Amino acid sequence: MAGGAPAPGGVASQTFASARNWLLMPSWAVLLVFVAAPVAMMLVYSFLTKEFRGGVIWEFSTGAYDQFFCNRGLFGDEPCQIEWTYINIFWRSIWQAGLATVLSLLIGFPTAYFIATRSEKTRALWVFAITIPYWVNLLIRTVSMKFLLRDQGPLNDLLIGLGLTEDPLRIINTNLAVQLGLYYSYLPFMVLPIYAAVERYNFTLSEAAADLYATKWATLRRIVLPAVKPGIVAGCILVFVPSLGAFLAPDLLGGARNFMIGSLIEEQFKGNAGNWPFGAAASMILLTLVLLVLLVSATQQRRTKGAV
Amino acid sequence: MKYLTSTALALAMSAGAAAADGDLVIYHWFEYMPQELLDKFTSETGINVTMDTYDSNEAMLASLKAGGMGTYDVAVPGDYMVKIMVGEGLLDTIGADELANKGNIAAEWADPSFDPGRQHSIPYQWGSTAFAVDTDAYSGDINTTDILFNTPDALKGKINVLDSQGEVLAMAALHMGIPQCSTDRDQLKALNDMLQAAKGDWASFNSDTAKEVLVSGDAAAGMIYDGFSAKAREEKASITYAFPKEGYVVWMDNVVLLKDAPNRENAITFMDFLLEPENIAQVSNYARYGLGVTGAEAYLDPELATLPESNPPADAGEGAFIEVCDEATQAVYDQIWTNLKK
Incomplete structure (x- = not known):
């Protein structure tokens, strides 16, 4: 906007601005109804008094947060000590989700790179192939996974048939099964954004790097990765966040032996506990953690952009 | 062609009957009610049945408390959940002479501790x-x-x-x-x-x-x-x-009349239907559980009497x-x- 341009605020640009505001209305409405309102409700509920067997009493209370952070013994009458129960449950979920993200990245990046370097025609076919399993409902895919992994399932039959093991490997009801389930559920969320970024990448840059005697590894690390980093970050967030709240894979593949964040929250509403404020408080804490992750990644992104 | 016309006619008639006789909305456990029995109810009464399912007593209670009341006519809570729902004020009272078949309830299930006098519920399966x-x-x-x-x-x-x-x-x-x-x-x-x-x-x-x-x-x-x-x-x-x-x-599951049932009369009709020995026996034959009405022996799969799981x-x-x-x-x-x- 150099000196010669007309000052903003003319009739035309005003019309444009108001039209733009009107055109944005649907998105604002969607955000208000599906994001702001539910979060506000959750926040309010987390500070209300629990009603026995579900529901809330409209009285202010910090009881839900107290329960999260304070261990007052089995009978609830001891002085407050730090409560590790829920912190451990959160940590377990974060660790699981983080591992699933790393695993997805390790397999997702080469896959995306491979697809993006095919000819234009076959590329569409590969992307199509990646999405095919996702036409089937997540629940059914998770149950199928259970069938594959079980002691008498095809995987163990194969291993025994090949003579690699005598007794079936115990995979079902372990963390490994949960990992496989999460990884399988969310892999495309990693592949597709990275694919989009690699596809936009200008491969002549790699050629230029090679002309300047960069090794393949150096080209990948210093040219390709920085260029497709936004896609990688987007993919990681898209895998990490839903994995964090997942409860299908932990329940069906992990045997539901231990609470994850998702099943802990579910139990407060659908289970015997019927503790809505606590469920809301746990959700708020989860939301805060997720927002922190997003915030950190956003600042990271900005810093990289500034450096370039 | 003749077949087509008569089918169309039958469809039109059944649609007309359904419109006249209204709906019934059931909130029920999964895999527990044979579809043929619901079809029989519809063909006998002309009442259209819609069924939603749940997988635990607690999940049902949560969904009813979170705004499900006024949607469903009947639900099928277990014994202790009947008591909880009475305490929560979620159940309507069945009038003394409203159920024509109330006399069919077996004596040992007529006055259970969780619903004395069967004011809100009828036995389903146990x-x-x-x-x-x-x-x-x-x-x-x-x-x-x-x-x-x-x-x-x-x-x-x-x-x-x-x-x-x-x-x-x-x-x-x-x-x-x-x-x-x-x-x-x-x-x-x-x-x-x-x-x-x-x-x-x-x-x-x-x-x-x-x-x-x-x-x-x-x-x-x-x-x-x-x-x-x-x-x-x-x-x-x-x-x-x-x-x-x-x-x-x-345990005993019971059909209860929900407060604010949109089709209260049809709910009562449905409860009477389930108190008919012939009908409830069909549930037992399907689900392999016991029933709580008298006179059903003739309709029960003879295998049930010797089932090791219920004896x-x-x-x-x-x-x-x-x-x-x-x-x-x-x-x-x-x-x-x-x-x-x-």
Whole structure:
């Protein structure tokens, strides 16, 4: 906007601005109804008094947060000590989700790179192939996974048939099964954004790097990765966040032996506990953690952009 | 062509009848009501039936309390949940002379502790909850709660328990011989410790797949409802239902009339329909559970009378309903359950 341009605020640009505001209305409405309102409700509920067997009493209370952070013994009458129960449950979920993200990245990046370097025609076919399993409902895919992994399932039959093991490997009801389930559920969320970024990448840059005697590894690390980093970050967030709240894979593949964040929250509403404020408080804490992750990644992104 | 016309005519007629006679919205357990029976009800009364399903008493209560009231006409809660729903004011009262077939209710189910005088409910099905063992995997005595809570070596790491606080903690109380709603601190601490130790031998907490994990061999022993166990045995003959000497859980599901039912009259018609021995027998034949009306013997699958899952041996322990604890006591049990799954 150099000196010669007309000052903003003319009739035309005003019309444009108001039209733009009107055109944005649907998105604002969607955000208000599906994001702001539910979060506000959750926040309010987390500070209300629990009603026995579900529901809330409209009285202010910090009881839900107290329960999260304070261990007052089995009978609830001891002085407050730090409560590790829920912190451990959160940590377990974060660790699981983080591992699933790393695993997805390790397999997702080469896959995306491979697809993006095919000819234009076959590329569409590969992307199509990646999405095919996702036409089937997540629940059914998770149950199928259970069938594959079980002691008498095809995987163990194969291993025994090949003579690699005598007794079936115990995979079902372990963390490994949960990992496989999460990884399988969310892999495309990693592949597709990275694919989009690699596809936009200008491969002549790699050629230029090679002309300047960069090794393949150096080209990948210093040219390709920085260029497709936004896609990688987007993919990681898209895998990490839903994995964090997942409860299908932990329940069906992990045997539901231990609470994850998702099943802990579910139990407060659908289970015997019927503790809505606590469920809301746990959700708020989860939301805060997720927002922190997003915030950190956003600042990271900005810093990289500034450096370039 | 003639066939087409008559089909169209029949469709038009049934649509007309349905419009005239209205709807009925049922909130029910999954896999529990034979579709043929609902079809029969519709063809007899012209009432259109819509059914939503749930997988636990608690899930049903939560969804009703979170705005489901006024949507459904009838629900099918278990015994203790009837008592809770009465306490929550979620049930409507059935007038003394509203149900024409009320006299069909068997005497032992006419005045249950969870709904004295059957003011809000009619019996649906009843049975027991204990556990089943794959006797190919374990040949010892199975009629003891030690299978679950003091697991023999052959079954370690091969146990599935229901992912349901009520049933697990009730079985644990029977195992220890303590009341279900104990307020004795030593008993509660001992219960907590006992469960912590027992969990080390458990493979999974699954309710919806309780039958399936036994049939597939993922679990060699698992908590299960008697009817589900009978179905499991049909698929794998070595699955044997246990009646532990320490006792087992008895339950009864009941059809209740919900407050603010949009089609109250049709709900009453439906309840009367289910009190007809011929109709409720069809549910028993399908679900393999007992029923609570008289005069149904002629309609029952003869196999049910000798079903090992519903005929406890002479030396079996006593059956006990799940009890409803007060708020302060329940808080401790909730904590014990959280400790178990943390």
